[in-house]
Amino acid sequence: MQDLDTVAPQAPAAGRHEQDWRALVDQYLPVVPGKSGWRYCPPQVAHPAQGWKLHISATLPNAIDVFRRCAPLLAARGVAFKSVKTLNILGRLNSAIPFGFSQIGKFITVYPRDAAQAVELAELLDQATQGLGAPAVPFDRQLRPGSAVFFRYGAFGHEEVETDDGTRVSAVRMPSGELVPDLREPGKAVPDWIECPFHAPAEMASPPTPLQTRFLCYEAFMQRGKGGVYRAVDIHCSPARLCVVKEGRRHGETNWHGLDGRSFVEREEAFLRAMDGLPFAPPAVIDAFCIGEHRYLVMEHIDGEPLLQACADPQKKIPLADALAYAAGVAQLVAELHAAGWVWRDLKPANLLVDRSGRLRPVDFEGALRADETSDTPWGTPSYMPPEAKRGAFAGTHQREDLYGLGATIHQLLTSWLMHRDEADPAAQASVVQRPTLGRLRKGVPAHVRALVAQLMDADPARRPMATVVAAELARYAVPALPVPVPAARDSAMVRRVREKMWKDVQEMLLDEPVLMEA
Structure with a gap:
């Protein structure tokens, strides 16, 4: 099951930028549909139902600069365009969670009146945004290498067509008059039945990369804005691994x-x-390299299942002895990590695998810091983060974040309680809500374990016991080999309801758009 809550909250500085952003969009984007995540500048003349769309991409730090360079240019020409209602929504778009991979980079969308205006505007917008880094817009074509301007041919209006499976999707009309799906897929930015008016830069031959000669990716575990995670085969080994x-x-x-x-x-x-060779056994590094500006890390493949598989359904609790054994294993792992002088900052059941031998293996250390380092950037999954982690800079060690995460993880292992049931709408900053106590959710949990979890999740970080203390207290429940979680045949009804609500809210935010005046 995909984790539903994977975006860290905003840094405190974001609030100041949001105020500046509100002033800008109030000036240039007066139309605000009810539930939409967009704001609009309507066209000054009649508009076609479809045509060449331009997307101007931006990052959170440079979004206001990009908009200030582009909005006056677009407004002066009376062209329709839209942008996000808040910068928080841009952060969500660029992460692909929960809006989807195809929405990455779509900071400003421009609706030119015709192909000639599209080409003219693309050049002007490219010049205006020179030197500003931006994420690529999936499935669009980039105007030229390094440009923040992307284009595709697509629908401007609300026409739809029904696909073979009964789903209704946005549609464009072919010259014959037939409606066909407006596809957001690789190679579909320019339909084969229309001539592309943009000058295509010459393709430069490049030497083969390790992803073509050694590591052959064949399955995506995850795709989001910061990058993908792929299962691959290393064909330089014999046998291949x-x-x-x-x-x-x-x-x-x-x-x-x-x-x-x-x-x-x-x-x-x-x-x-x-951490190579240390007892808590994170994945071993096989190789690392760059392709263009992107970095690729090749790691050991762990054949196992995440603990989340065992504790994601509140109606199917883990047997108590197994849950306590898992808790003991997690506590020991965190104690060893801290003893090695590091802090994890993303401890949760989804990042803990049990391999086929019954050994606990941790994964995903993008937020890891040395124990003597501090960071002003909130990190982790909100449901497992302590309240103080969202208040910005602080003195002292980040170990207290791991200790709170340890308490939240043990709580979930014992109860299968999902924090996602209390999440707000997907555009809002996620927040930690008070968990019911262990005693309310499950009978039979030893009193000292209930007290330990409460201490780990204390609002005062100074009261949280060190991981070595927790590991010693839970050592009596440890087993030589942990049971491997069994993947559920399907997600629980509660998880499905949460996912369906998130998807409904996302669709309303993306699709609640005003109808552009049609020619």
Whole structure:
């Protein structure tokens, strides 16, 4: 099951930028549909139902600069365009969660009146945004290498067509009059029945990369703005072996401190190399390399299942002895990590695998820091983060974040309680809500374990016991080999309801658009 809550909250500085952003969009984008995540500048003349769309991409740090360079140019020409209602929504778009991979980079969307205006505007917008880094817009064509301007042919209006499986999707009309799906897929930015008016830059021959000559990716575990994670085969070994390739995209999910997908992967690489051979067994590094501006980290493939598989359904609790054994294993792992001088900052059941031998294996260390480092950037999954982690800069060690995450993880292992049931709408900043106590959710949990979890999740970080203390207290429940979680045949009804509500809210935000005047 895909984790539903994977975006860290905003940095405190974001509030100041949101105020500046509100002033800008109030000036240039007067139309605000009810539930939409967009604001609009309507066209000054009649508008076609379809045509060449332009997308101007931006990161959180440079979005206001991009808009200030582009909005006056567009407004002066009376062209329709839209942008996000808040910068928080831009952060969500660029992460692909929950709006979808195809929405990455779509900061400003421009609706030119015809092909000639599209070409003219693309050149002007490219000149205006020179030197401003931006994530690529999936499935669009880039005007030229390094440009923040992307284009595709698509629908401007609300026409739809029904697909073979009964789904209704946005549609464009062919010259014959037939309605066909407006596809957001690789190679579909320019339909084969229309001539592209943009000058296509010449393709430069490049030498083969390790992803073509050694590590052959064949399955995506995850795709989001900062990069993908792929199952791959290392064909240089005999016999060939499975591995995992993690991609860090330059400008992908750039945060307010300028850190992007490449920065995160480089941080994880440094952690894994430093931890090589230590007893808590993070994945071993096989290789690392760059392709263009992106960084790729190749790691050991762990054949196992995440603990989340065992505790994602509140109606199917883990047997108590197994849950306590898992808790003991997690506590020991965190104690060993802290003893090695590092802090994880993303401890949760989804990042803990049990391999086929029954050994607990941790994964995903993009947020890891040395124990003596501090960071102003909130990190992690909100449901497992302590309240103080969202208040910005603080003195002292980040170990207290891991300790709170340890308490939240043990709580979920014992109860299968899902924090997602209380999440707000997907555009809002996620927040931690008070969990019911262990005693309310499950009978039979030993009193000292209930007290330990409460202490780990204390609002005062100074009261949280160290991981070594927790590990010693839970050691009596440890077993030589942990049971491997069994993947559920389907998600629980509660998870499906949460996902369906999120998807409905997302669709309303993306699709609640005013009707452009048609020619």
